[in-house]
Amino acid sequence: MSPPAATNDIFKSLNEAQSRAVRSNADTVAILAGPGSGKTHTLTSRVVYLVDTLGYQPQDVIVATFTVKAAREMTERIGKALGQGREKKIILGTFHSVARRYLAAYGQRIGLNQKFGIADDGDSRGIISRICKRLQLTVDPPMARAWISKKKAKGTEPEPNGKKQAPAKGVHVQELETCYKEYQSHLERSNLLDYDDLLVRCVELLTKHPSCVSNVQAVLIDEYQDTNGVQYELMKLFAQARHRITIVGDPDQSIYGWRSAEIRNLWRLLRDFPGTEEVSLEENYRSSQSILDMSLTVIQQDTKRYKKALRPIHNKGTRPVLRRLKTSAMEADWVVSEIRRAIMMSGEMMTHNDIAILLRSASLSRHIEHALGKAGVAYKMVGGFKFYERMEIKVLLDYLRVVHQPENNDALARIMNVPKRGIGDVTIKALVEEAEKSSTSLFSLLDKHCCGGRQAKTRITKQAEQKISADLLRLLKGIRKRVDEISQGTPFGLIEMIEQLLTQLKFQKFLQDTYADDHEQRWANVQEFMGLAADFIRDLDRIGDDGLPEIEGLQQSKEVDVLPKFLSQIALASDTLKDDETQQNKAMVTISTIHAAKGLEWPIVFVPAAYTGSIPHARAEDNDEERRLLYVAMTRAQALLYLSCPLYGSHGNGEKQELSSFLTPIERYFAKKGPCFDRPVMSEVARILQRSLPSEDSIYKSMPPMSVVEDDLFPEDPEQAIREVRKAGGAVEGGYQESYRAKRPRLYGPAGETAPQEEPWRKDYATTMEQTSSFTVSTLPGFVSAGTAQAALAAAAASAKAKQPAQNAMKTSANKRPPDQRSIMGFVKSAPGQTSTSSNPPTAPVPAHSAMSNMQYLPPKLAARATAYAPPRPAIEPSLSKHRLAATKMARPVLPKREEADFASKQYNCFSSSPTKPPGDENPSAIAQSTLSEENEPPPEPTRPAGSFHNTTCNMPKGLGGGFRRPAGLGRESIAPMDRLRKPFKPLTMNRP
Numbered sequence: 004m005s006p007p008a009a010t011n012d013i014f015k016s017l018n019e020a021q022s023r024a025v026r027s028n029a030d031t032v033a034i035l036a037g038p039g040s041g042k043t044h045t046l047t048s049r050v051v052y053l054v055d056t057l058g059y060q061p062q063d064v065i066v067a068t069f070t071v072k073a074a075r076e077m078t079e080r081i082g083k084a085l086g087q088g089r090e091k092k093i094i095l096g097t098f099h100s101v102a103r104r105y106l107a108a109y110g111q112r113i114g115l116n117q118k119f120g121i122a123d124d125g126d127s128r129g130i131i132s133r134i135c136k137r138l139q140l141t142v143d144p145p146m147a148r149a150w151i152s153k154k155k156a157k158g159t160e161p162e163p164n165g166k167k168q169a170p171a172k173g174v175h176v177q178e179l180e181t182c183y184k185e186y187q188s189h190l191e192r193s194n195l196l197d198y199d200d201l202l203v204r205c206v207e208l209l210t211k212h213p214s215c216v217s218n219v220q221a222v223l224i225d226e227y228q229d230t231n232g233v234q235y236e237l238m239k240l241f242a243q244a245r246h247r248i249t250i251v252g253d254p255d256q257s258i259y260g261w262r263s264a265e266i267r268n269l270w271r272l273l274r275d276f277p278g279t280e281e282v283s284l285e286e287n288y289r290s291s292q293s294i295l296d297m298s299l300t301v302i303q304q305d306t307k308r309y310k311k312a313l314r315p316i317h318n319k320g321t322r323p324v325l326r327r328l329k330t331s332a333m334e335a336d337w338v339v340s341e342i343r344r345a346i347m348m349s350g351e352m353m354t355h356n357d358i359a360i361l362l363r364s365a366s367l368s369r370h371i372e373h374a375l376g377k378a379g380v381a382y383k384m385v386g387g388f389k390f391y392e393r394m395e396i397k398v399l400l401d402y403l404r405v406v407h408q409p410e411n412n413d414a415l416a417r418i419m420n421v422p423k424r425g426i427g428d429v430t431i432k433a434l435v436e437e438a439e440k441s442s443t444s445l446f447s448l449l450d451k452h453c454c455g456g457r458q459a460k461t462r463i464t465k466q467a468e469q470k471i472s473a474d475l476l477r478l479l480k481g482i483r484k485r486v487d488e489i490s491q492g493t494p495f496g497l498i499e500m501i502e503q504l505l506t507q508l509k510f511q512k513f514l515q516d517t518y519a520d521d522h523e524q525r526w527a528n529v530q531e532f533m534g535l536a537a538d539f540i541r542d543l544d545r546i547g548d549d550g551l552p553e554i555e556g557l558q559q560s561k562e563v564d565v566l567p568k569f570l571s572q573i574a575l576a577s578d579t580l581k582d583d584e585t586q587q588n589k590a591m592v593t594i595s596t597i598h599a600a601k602g603l604e605w606p607i608v609f610v611p612a613a614y615t616g617s618i619p620h621a622r623a624e625d626n627d628e629e630r631r632l633l634y635v636a637m638t639r640a641q642a643l644l645y646l647s648c649p650l651y652g653s654h655g656n657g658e659k660q661e662l663s664s665f666l667t668p669i670e671r672y673f674a675k676k677g678p679c680f681d682r683p684v685m686s687e688v689a690r691i692l693q694r695s696l697p698s699e700d701s702i703y704k705s706m707p708p709m710s711v712v713e714d715d716l717f718p719e720d721p722e723q724a725i726r727e728v729r730k731a732g733g734a735v736e737g738g739y740q741e742s743y744r745a746k747r748p749r750l751y752g753p754a755g756e757t758a759p760q761e762e763p764w765r766k767d768y769a770t771t772m773e774q775t776s777s778f779t780v781s782t783l784p785g786f787v788s789a790g791t792a793q794a795a796l797a798a799a800a801a802s803a804k805a806k807q808p809a810q811n812a813m814k815t816s817a818n819k820r821p822p823d824q825r826s827i828m829g830f831v832k833s834a835p836g837q838t839s840t841s842s843n844p845p846t847a848p849v850p851a852h853s854a855m856s857n858m859q860y861l862p863p864k865l866a867a868r869a870t871a872y873a874p875p876r877p878a879i880e881p882s883l884s885k886h887r888l889a890a891t892k893m894a895r896p897v898l899p900k901r902e903e904a905d906f907a908s909k910q911y912n913c914f915s916s917s918p919t920k921p922p923g924d925e926n927p928s929a930i931a932q933s934t935l936s937e938e939n940e941p942p943p944e945p946t947r948p949a950g951s952f953h954n955t956t957c958n959m960p961k962g963l964g965g966g967f968r969r970p971a972g973l974g975r976e977s978i979a980p981m982d983r984l985r986k987p988f989k990p991l992t993m994n995r996p
């Protein structure tokens with residue numbers, strides 16, 4: 004009988020090893036392979052094979068995975084192959100959801116009330132905090148919760164009542180156990196199961212009542228490396244009727260150690276199921292050879308890992324980039340400029356959808372979000388909220404809003420009980436309603452309540468509530484009073500205001516108590532927020548007020564308060580982002596945490612903030628896991644991989660950052676700047692992505708004039724640039740840009756002329772709303788295209804005539820704008836000491852409110868940051884004035900001629916286990932120019948004998964360092980499971996039954 008159509012289709016998309024895994028008759032199959040080798044593809048194909056060819060009933064197959072997203076994607080893939088909605092009958096989901104299904108169906112057999120509820124993270128935290136308080140335990144509640152969760156994950160129950168504590172246990176452990184016991188009995192009384200309980204109770208159910216899973220024919224597990232102890236037990240119990248298990252995983256991608264994932268589960272599997280068929284997938288379908296090589300040099304620094312071969316099916320491709328930038332803000336601007344360049348030079352063969360920016364922690368996203376928002380690039384966040392939408396930031400912003408506008412009822416209502424003050428939702432709702440009905444503000448209504456007045460109808464009856472509301476008001480009024488003092492000549496810094504809020508609200512403690520799992524991350528976000536405020540003050544200091552130009556006869560109100568400017572900038576920036584999002588089908592760049600990017604792939608991947616402290620993370624306990632995280636990030640890239648590291652970090656302290664310790668040893672193998680996107684490079688990218696590249700002509704024709712075609716907006720070596728500034732006696736605060744720019748020909752004026760010291764050019768024009776993104780973040784540094792720069796210069800020239808009647812000057816300015824140019828917008832900036840590019844610069848208007856006053860009130864750390872960073876300048880490469888891109892084609896760079904022998908020596912990567920390719924097989928034109936240039940050395944030689952990566956054939960001579968040597972007389976069956984893991988996986992060339 005011929006196999007059904009679905010199976011036929013499946014086999015067409017599988018290679019030999021994948022096909023062998025899919026058709027395997029072994030009960031237990033372990034597919035362990037590297038990234039991009041098609042593990043998930045193989046697993047879903049096996050499900051289809053089992054149902055379609057072997058005739059298993061879909062409801063007799065359990066497929067468990069690790070995340071909801073992965074489960075959804077698998078259902079889709081299987082559904083497409085199986086059709087007729089059969090995938091819906093498969094028991095497919097995360098371990099927790101599958102366990103819940105069983106408990107809901109059979110839980111009564113183990114005494115579970117059928118109507119059990121699930122205690123989510125917030126519930127668990129609350130219960131444990133209350134227990135600690137009630138029993139006056141000295142243990143930290145979040146820590147107790149983590150301890151309990153770990154115990155449950157390992158399958159350890161609390162000590163039963165009455166059992167004597169072992170004398171060896173310290174008070175601390177005893178308290179933890181008491182807390183565990185109390186917590187558990189509380190859950191039982193409330194008929195609640197927490198996430199860990201779902202797994203533990205399901206283990207209990209299936210152990211006591213195996214009949215519940217007597218129908219199960221096969222169990223398949225994705226991302227097996229991330230399973231923990233209980234999940235392993237559960238997998239075995241699911242499969243207890245027939246012991247048919249298929250797992251896929253990659254120990255190099257185990258990144259959930261903090262969730263008690265156990266890499267030892269691989270060893271357990273081989274121990275418990277000795278007949279397991281092991282299949283290794285050795286072809287990587289995702290990434291270019293260069294990307295794969297570089298990723299392997301990172302992961303191979305872990306000498307304890309077990310080795311496996313991974314062979315790219317793609318050509319060498321473009322050498323990955325490791326870019327050094329001066330600050331995080333510049334790093335973000337560089338990312339945006341590279342995104343633009345890549346899309347433009349590909350003739351839009353690639354779109355924003357093809358790009359991911361992967362971050363070690365979500366708090367790093369702030370600069371990136373700003374740079375993207377400013378450039379009008381739509382983006383979406385995966386694995387985290389957008390910066391301004393994060394709870395801790397929203398709360399702080401709401402407090403600041405109320406300080407600024409006490410009559411902002413909504414904001415006040417949101418913060419009344421945050422942190423918890425015991426003011427109930429009902430009370431808040433009633434007060435808001437009353438305020439609205441009586442057309443008064445909530446603030447003044449509260450004031451009446453708390454200041455003894457009896458006018459309010461809604462009574463805050465409880466004394467406690469009244470006192471709490473009074474405290475809140477006192478806090479807000481106190482800050483408000485200080486703000487008001489500005490007008491009386493007492494400056495009150497924005498930073499000081501936020502610091503006061505944080506102290507009075509005990510904000511860090513609030514985060515610890517409320518968000519046990521990720522309070523550190525949230526506190527990091529708060530610090531980022533402080534950094535944002537410091538940057539804002541610095542920008543105000545640098546470029547002054549962003550008010551409108553004076554118009555004769557029209558009086559302007561001047562904002563003297565920093566706070567509303569700060570708030571409005573944020574509000575408008577976030578609005579722009581929302582607008583972008585609502586545009587359906589708009590291509591968007593993805594910003595994601597590395598954790599959330601697991602299993603996904605993109606043509607272009609950026610990994611910013613590659614410094615020690617970020618990755619490996621300062622608080623990480625397991626360095627190897629951090630390395631695996633970097634490996635996961637790098638292996639998400641298909642065609643272009645960019646890593647970057649700022650000299651100075653982004654946490655508001657201006658401290659110098661060291662390149663990630665995982666990258667230091669291999670730094671020299673990366674390209675120092677983005678590739679030259681010439682035809683060979685782009686053709687290779689197109690080949691990897693299996694897309695067709697537009698013709699050269701159409702690419703160049705569609706390029707806007709004065710486009711940036713090389714990655715040369717920022718110096719290759721910022722440290723050297725700083726040294727040059729110092730040598731030239733320049734101020735380091737000004738950063739490298741002074742010296743860097745000074746060397747370049749000026750856009751206007753005689754060539755070689757030394758830039759005279761002129762008054763900094765300042766904006767002297769109105770903005771339009773054509774480009775709201777630029778408008779809203781006009782005071783922030785960023786990428787500026789040469790075209791925009793010209794527009795700015797035209798405006799500057801126009802404003803030089805400002806002495807003429809104002810109306811005439813405005814008209815001149817407008818007339819001078821080229822027809823294809825939009826309004827200049829507010830994103831071209833100047834800095835003190837910077838020379839104007841206009842030959843006759845206008846005198847800058849003195850800002851109504853100088854932010855210097857704020858500068859002196861910065862806390863020392865932030866003040867250091869504010870002054871240490873270079874005030875960003877218009878990022879315009881003056882030499883671009885010579886470009887004539889619209890008229891002529893870009894010249895292809897002349898490549899150094901390569902010797903024949905050179906080809907021979909570089910043809911194959913040392914990690915490849917493939918036989919030597921015949922000469923001429925590799926298309927030289929497909930090799931990226933960057934890999935040939937002198938400064939880019941060939942990929943690193945392996946630090947160990949190549950044999951360690953060549954374990955794919957059985958005839959490898961033993962003793963060469965690569966083969967697995969079995970001790971004499973030791974049969975295969977008696978190899979310790981751990982050793983089996985360390986040895987290479989069974990080769991494809993081996994004859995297998």
Ligand SMILES: Nc1ncnc2c1ncn2[C@@H]1O[C@H](COP(=O)(O)OP(=O)(O)OP(=O)(O)O)[C@@H](O)[C@H]1O
Pocket residue numbers: 016017018021036037038039040041042043044045253256288289601602603604638
């Ligand atoms: N036999 C094949 N032929 C062509 N493309 C394939 C083949 N197998 C897998 N692919 C493609 O390779 C890419 C990676 O596949 P998949 O996501 O299944 O890999 P993976 O091993 O699960 O990766 P990771 O572990 O990094 O998540 C996908 O784009 C997939 O379509």
